[in-house]
Amino acid sequence: MKQPQQQQQQQAICAAAATTAAMATTAAGSGCEGEKKAPAINSELWHACAGPLVSLPPAGSLVVYFPQGHSEQVAASMQKDVDAHVPSYPNLPSKLICLLHNVTLHADPETDEVYAQMTLQPVTSYGKEALQLSELALKQARPQTEFFCKTLTASDTSTHGGFSVPRRAAEKIFPPLDFTMQPPAQELQARDLHDNVWTFRHIYRGQPKRHLLTTGWSLFVSGKRLFAGDSVIFVRDEKQQLLLGIRRANRQPPNISSSVLSSDSMHIGILAAAAHAAANNSPFTIFYNPRASPTEFVIPFAKYQKAVYSNQISLGMRFRMMFETEELGTRRYMGTITGISDLDPVRWKNSQWRNLQVGWDESAAGERRNRVSIWEIEPVAAPFFICPPPFFGAKRPRQLDDESSEMENLLKRAMPWLAELPICKHSHAVGVPEIIEQPQHAKYWCR
Amino acid sequence: MKQPQQQQQQQAICAAAATTAAMATTAAGSGCEGEKKAPAINSELWHACAGPLVSLPPAGSLVVYFPQGHSEQVAASMQKDVDAHVPSYPNLPSKLICLLHNVTLHADPETDEVYAQMTLQPVTSYGKEALQLSELALKQARPQTEFFCKTLTASDTSTHGGFSVPRRAAEKIFPPLDFTMQPPAQELQARDLHDNVWTFRHIYRGQPKRHLLTTGWSLFVSGKRLFAGDSVIFVRDEKQQLLLGIRRANRQPPNISSSVLSSDSMHIGILAAAAHAAANNSPFTIFYNPRASPTEFVIPFAKYQKAVYSNQISLGMRFRMMFETEELGTRRYMGTITGISDLDPVRWKNSQWRNLQVGWDESAAGERRNRVSIWEIEPVAAPFFICPPPFFGAKRPRQLDDESSEMENLLKRAMPWLAELPICKHSHAVGVPEIIEQPQHAKYWCR
DNA sequence: ATGTTGGCTAGAAGCCGACAA
DNA sequence: TTGTCGGCTTCTAGCCAACAT
Numbered sequence A, B: 001m002k003q004p005q006q007q008q009q010q011q012a013i014c015a016a017a018a019t020t021a022a023m024a025t026t027a028a029g030s031g032c033e034g035e036k037k038a039p040a041i042n043s044e045l046w047h048a049c050a051g052p053l054v055s056l057p058p059a060g061s062l063v064v065y066f067p068q069g070h071s072e073q074v075a076a077s078m079q080k081d082v083d084a085h086v087p088s089y090p091n092l093p094s095k096l097i098c099l100l101h102n103v104t105l106h107a108d109p110e111t112d113e114v115y116a117q118m119t120l121q122p123v124t125s126y127g128k129e130a131l132q133l134s135e136l137a138l139k140q141a142r143p144q145t146e147f148f149c150k151t152l153t154a155s156d157t158s159t160h161g162g163f164s165v166p167r168r169a170a171e172k173i174f175p176p177l178d179f180t181m182q183p184p185a186q187e188l189q190a191r192d193l194h195d196n197v198w199t200f201r202h203i204y205r206g207q208p209k210r211h212l213l214t215t216g217w218s219l220f221v222s223g224k225r226l227f228a229g230d231s232v233i234f235v236r237d238e239k240q241q242l243l244l245g246i247r248r249a250n251r252q253p254p255n256i257s258s259s260v261l262s263s264d265s266m267h268i269g270i271l272a273a274a275a276h277a278a279a280n281n282s283p284f285t286i287f288y289n290p291r292a293s294p295t296e297f298v299i300p301f302a303k304y305q306k307a308v309y310s311n312q313i314s315l316g317m318r319f320r321m322m323f324e325t326e327e328l329g330t331r332r333y334m335g336t337i338t339g340i341s342d343l344d345p346v347r348w349k350n351s352q353w354r355n356l357q358v359g360w361d362e363s364a365a366g367e368r369r370n371r372v373s374i375w376e377i378e379p380v381a382a383p384f385f386i387c388p389p390p391f392f393g394a395k396r397p398r399q400l401d402d403e404s405s406e407m408e409n410l411l412k413r414a415m416p417w418l419a420e421l422p423i424c425k426h427s428h429a430v431g432v433p434e435i436i437e438q439p440q441h442a443k444y445w446c447r
Numbered sequence C: 001a002t003g004t005t006g007g008c009t010a011g012a013a014g015c016c017g018a019c020a021a
Numbered sequence D: 001t002t003g004t005c006g007g008c009t010t011c012t013a014g015c016c017a018a019c020a021t
Helices: A003-023 A030-036 A043-050 A067-078 A128-139 A167-173 A217-223 A263-280 A301-310 A400-414 A416-420 A439-444 B003-023 B030-036 B043-050 B067-078 B128-139 B167-173 B217-223 B263-280 B301-310 B400-414 B416-420 B439-444
Strands: A062-065 A096-107 A114-122 A146-151 A163-165 A185-191 A197-205 A210-213 A231-236 A242-247 A284-288 A298-300 A318-324 A330-340 A356-360 A377-379 B062-065 B096-107 B114-122 B146-151 B163-165 B185-191 B197-205 B210-213 B231-236 B242-247 B284-288 B298-300 B318-324 B330-340 B356-360 B377-379
Touching: A043 A096, A043 A114, A043 A231, A043 A242, A062 A114, A062 A128, A062 A301, A067 A263, A096 A263, A114 A263, A128 A298, A128 A301, A146 A167, A163 A167, A167 A210, A167 A231, A197 A217, A263 A284, A263 B263, A263 B284, A284 B263, A298 A301, B043 B096, B043 B114, B043 B231, B043 B242, B062 B114, B062 B128, B062 B301, B067 B263, B096 B263, B114 B263, B128 B298, B128 B301, B146 B167, B163 B167, B167 B210, B167 B231, B197 B217, B263 B284, B298 B301
Parallel strands: A185 A242, B185 B242
Antiparallel strands: A062 A096, A062 A298, A096 A114, A114 A284, A146 A231, A163 A210, A185 A197, A197 A210, A231 A242, A318 A330, A318 A377, A330 A356, B062 B096, B062 B298, B096 B114, B114 B284, B146 B231, B163 B210, B185 B197, B197 B210, B231 B242, B318 B330, B318 B377, B330 B356
8 A cells, every 4th residue: 555655755765865976076876875786686586577488597607698699689679770880899709608607686676677687707618517507507497486477457457446366376376365254355465576565455256256456456557557468477485475576568669769878889888898808708797688688698508518519400300499478388389490591691600699590380470580599499300209299289278388397397207317308308298298107109299 | 638548559559560570580670660750859848958058069060079978977877987897998089079960859758858869970180161060059059948947846746736837937938818817727738858748727816826737737747757856847939839848856866777788888888889980980879868967078179179279277277167056047156276187097098088176166065076177167367358256146146047048148249259259158247237338347347 | 926735526546246258 | 267347435636725934
């Protein structure tokens, strides 16, 4: 009920200090230092908001950094392609092997947009631990969090009423109601990425009965400026505490223009910073914005290495690739390699960044990228037992996506040796419980 | 009444196109091109919002660009000083003589923050026209606009009521009311920087009588997210149309962090872009944000030249300098040069950027910068007739600031030869009407 | 001259089950 | 199972002059 007030006040206090500091000579922002340092963002919530495909390499591990991908993130943020004015940096290789010194999670205070800050240092040799850490990142499945995600309807966001909670979601995530009450109701408290607490009345009523969030809900909607089509994510953490995140629909251009830096300067800044770091083996800092960036551009070294040395790439080769569904699920699409060529033959010759041209089996081709990198795909020319037919999932199309990661864990517990075969780790087979009892069926799955 | 709706819809339409485009391969933002191009921002309103001290050199003119100042703008925006990681660019001089190809005015669609985009091209020789244009910029006083600026009170921004219009402001700017009505009232329409029209009920009522904006006002306050301490600016243009701008109080760090680019990369981007342009005499693009930037860093060449060649700088020298007051007025403060030294002796040796250390006569010294550049100050060792005593304005302290530019024009019409002495152009004398009839009084003004 | 407050009222916000889909 | 709607209630937004500075 009182959240916005509290936020207002904090801002006002900070403002007074900043006004004085801004007029002072060179001290840049010393006034608000205390307020500024982020309150250690909850990792589970951050990842829930970032999406199921986003995984950050652990600090201390060895990674591969692709300036091209970084540049694409800027281009996507600015809604502007790389301009001819941007010089090429011939001394900057298309990939840098780096030690990842530091990873910190962030969320934009205005929009709740999640992003990560990484400190990278180019290296020419590396310790065994760093390499092992990067392998660890591959094998170690993120401990699955209990959460639900719902895309807001017109009714959810209108001022006419509250939020209709999907039945399964309420039962899975919220504390159980006391059904002896008439009607059953309780007060829920949930923390957002900035550690603000939002309070809701959770009630089970109506005919037929349903779970609703009423009092407090509209303050959240207006406070976060949510609209129909945006999504909310409720997470229950290990301490049974509720966390609350948002994901905005892919509407408006994120930062239509920056008012600080031209997009040319941004591109140059990225390239020059990387080139300078590469030349001196000195650390540099980047931001990775998983929702703005089309593709991850800091890859665990082990993932890169295994993809490059294990995957035999050839024209016409079939592969699978993971995509995110609505409601934070994952699913795979089948595709075929139709070409191998440089994405930008002028600036980035012989780069492995998205050098595979691909076509997709399912028709809505315009929706998927027509260029990918080798570490993004899973070849289907894998051991026979792991190779289902392309439309295997048709029998139960609705549930397949949501349960895939759950099933993946199940599978791994049943067949731990699978984890040793990263090529196959993401196979469709994980959606198929029968494989565990009847692996001999596998022979029917390949053609 | 309906403004927010209309904006919502436009956003939604744009969103649908952007979603498709974003998924497409390389086309960055082709979907929204139509919507994106700004609707030619009104120059009078832009300047009113930018403040009385901001003047943009005209396109085609010769300017001096200072990378240090540009860097300071980024530092101020990011609330972060230049880091040691940022390499120095020994080949980038501390100032670049440039041709200013293009100046476009912008306003942030979210915050209405004003900024300008400039395309600069370093030159080694220049035509006479470009030089003359830069001189023109000095002499040509901006045609004074009729406006008023009011800092919002708690009552103005509360939901309890409307906006209390200062009597003089209403009489000067708004169309006259029909006082035969009981009560006198009318509907006002005003356009903001994005050409959105806001409608207000203007009524003259109460005991004692006063001007108020009622219906429509709270929509404006919430739509622009204004708080007590922020200011509104009403401008009446030549066509008697009302324009409406805002100025936020100097509270929160503007962009506390960018989520796209580290501040290091931004600094590097600026320097590398300038260095690349300087090396190739190729054009580059910068953003100038007058509210975020402590100091202008693109200076008309003529202004720079005259300051450097006319002003005899010495330790202990007395000078005046313009500052902005609240409510968009100007006033001068007296100061003394206390030192001459490089601001950053490592990165920018022998730079003229803010190489003068200064002290200020009036006590609240912390509020004013302790380093300035030579083109920002007016030496008081000027021709005698233009040198009033420091506290001359005491006789009419309240009106002095508001009317200074008006009086300046008056003065110039009376004594056009004054315009040929840019050193003295900003003298306090302009606030003194008596000079026109009785210039012989000048002898009393110097000590 | 103008900022703030109490009183009043119209209209929006918001809780409820009905009724689809 | 859950999205939207009409009905009803509550409370805030917002107009007014009184009063204070």
